[in-house]
Amino acid sequence: MDAKTAVKEIKQGNFSPVYCLYGSEKFRMNEFAAFLESELIAKEDRDFAVIPFDLSETPVQAVVEEAETVPFMVPRKLLVVRDASLFTAGKDNAKLEHRVDVLQEYLTRPAEFSVIVFLVNSDKLDERKKIVKALKSAGIVLPFNTLGAEELLRWVEKGIRDRGCTAAPGAAEALIACAGTGLQGLTAEMDKLCLFAGSGGTVDTTAVESLVPRGTEQNVFTLVEELANLRLDKAVGMLHELLKQREEPIKIAALIARQFRIILQVKDLSAQSYSQGQIASQLGLHPYAVKLAGEQARKFAGAQLREILSSLADLDYQMKTGRIDKVLGLELFMLRLGAGRPA
Structure with a gap:
């Protein structure tokens, strides 16, 4: 049962x-x-x-x-x-x-x-x-095991319905992107969004982006998504937003490296015919995070991801030894990444 x-x-x-x-x-x-x-x-x-x-x-x-x-x-x-x-x-x-x-x-x-x-x-x-x-x-x-990617989306949509509201297309995905995959945090945000929408109202992506604060990791994930899509102006803008929040540049670089490492691991394991659930178990990640990393992985070649990780390791060394200004180093990394991507 x-x-x-x-x-x-x-x-x-x-x-x-x-x-x-x-x-x-x-x-x-x-x-x-x-x-x-x-x-x-x-x-x-x-x-x-x-x-x-x-x-x-x-x-x-x-x-x-x-x-x-x-x-x-x-x-x-x-x-x-x-x-x-x-x-x-x-x-x-x-x-x-x-x-x-x-x-x-x-x-x-x-x-x-x-x-x-x-x-x-x-x-x-x-x-x-x-x-x-x-x-x-x-x-x-x-x-009561971790919900799969699609199960998590359905759980959020049901949670919004149970509170007397309707989830607009893309709202559940936007909420998870902002609040992460923790059910307790998602529950608190659903309470807030449905209170804002009112009984019988609709929770849309605009409301989610206006009312739900992003954590640092969620911001870095979105930053990497912008880089993957060659939207460098948005990526650099997000970097400056993180810096305004007093996030340490070395920490931002480490989180960017972590996300690219996950993308590479997901790409390699997918090539070995591992399922989404198996990859999540192997890497200790939520299945929804694996799903998104898989989508990002399709935008990069394996060799390119390894080059990016090598560049990030070199950047980390230069930042920690004072050989480059931290903020300038991150900006140059993003610009070079955009310039080096094939059309």
Whole structure:
């Protein structure tokens, strides 16, 4: 079962006695846990019915004991258990003794009045462990991995719709370009944009560019995009904007080099028939960043990218040794790059 199916089941009133949420997307895991709470527990009952645990501070047998205890003044309760590393392959460095056998026994006969949600901060569960097998038999295990490029776009568009607005063509892409791929940051910006647009309004690229501040990395990515398209006036203008924000020229050069290095790596791995997801995993990048780097990679030859990286390494040395003015060095690099590109 996936999260979308689980949400449908919950909306229909079908709750599992145990949920295990794992993966790299902590924001979506917390979002699902909050949704479950809103559907399972009445707002006025939450002070008594929602009970948090942290397995780095509390043994798992205490969680089981609470789950088996009849709720007080409420019809049912929700136990939210964080740091559930006992389901993963990593070593448990906690000083507490977790009686996993107690949990395993509970899973054979879970209490009807309790729902337990385990949140596991790991990309994988250890399928070899008996407790993981027991968990899969008794409850619902849901992965929350990094969204793919197209999934992220759909997530943003849905988020805007859920706030009573419509995303104009290109608005989702513009928002990700400005705010990055972090779901928490995107959520905050969607709240702001939809408040600005008003109920039933439209979020367009103009609003995004006016209201959403770009981070340094997002600005450098756009600067490289302008260079790739030979729009040198815009690229130099963006450089001066970064300098006005008191960004260190050496840092800007390093970020430009990082982006060109990513473009080269994506180009090389794509040539070896790696998929977008495989490249993202190999390089430790978000799939959306890989998608954009792939688009930029088509504008350069591999040999040209290596020459650019060599020039940036030389520029870094000259800037750090004082052999060239830092700002002048960056401007000359951009102009030479534009002059050296084939038509």
